[in-house]
Amino acid sequence: MLKKKNSTTVEPPETVTRSGDTVERVAAILKSQILDGTLVPGQRLISRDLIEELGISRGPLREAFRRLAADRLIELIPNRGAIVRRLTRTEIIHLFEIREALEGQAARLAAKRIDLGKNRAYFEAIVKQGQAQKDRLVMSSFIAHNREFHQAIVKISDNPELAELIDRYQLAMFMTLLRQVIGAEQIIKNSIEQHEAIAAAILAGDPEQAYEAMRLHLWHSANGMLDRDRQKTANALQAKG
Secondary structure: OOOOOEEEOOHHHHHHHHHHHHHHHHHHHHHHHOOOOOOOOOOOEHHHHHHHEEEEEHHHHHEEEEEHHOOOEEEEEEOOOEEEEEOOHHHHHHHHHHHHHHHHHHHHHHHHHHOOHHHHHHHHHHHHHHHHHHHHOOHHHHHHHHHHHHHHHHHOOHHHHHHHHHHHOOOHHHHHHHHHOOOHHHHHEEEEEEEEHHHHHHHHHOHHHHHHHHHHHHHHHHHHHHHHHHHHHHHHHHHOO
């Protein structure tokens, strides 16, 4: 008779899969809330509340936090936990330099591919939705459309690796911080006008003009954030004085 070998307890594959699915779900929920501005820069993510709200255990939540930190959406601070990232001026500039290169290239590729398959009809429908935003002037609705517009360009570019990089750098705090600079209505009007310039270049099949229109759009957002940062610093110095 064969002797029974000593063995360690191994978690069943289906249990591992379920745990992985939970991590994916939690990370997706929190990322979505950051991207739509529900969770704002500087806000602390309280583990106890999230565990109860999402019906999960501490382990998957910790792993979801690690994934969001890797995507630069949150910071993990010893003795304080997870906090939605608040960008410094230098980080804002560096990240927008990256976004210009990535999203500018996506716009170039979209202009080259606009007449392939159903790309033109698909993109025209997205642009039409944006025109309706100018009448509604509702920030929550615009934020969703803004992301859809940028994602449409990435989709048409048909470059999965580029899409993955762009998604990583389209951080929610850009819109959240900019909203405090000039007010919701002005953001919507300005952004839709800039979207229309990008769309016109893509629909005309002009890659370089598409890149330039995207560049101007992104740096308009960056400059708004930098203006807010300068004003905040000035107010703080005035208060001390």
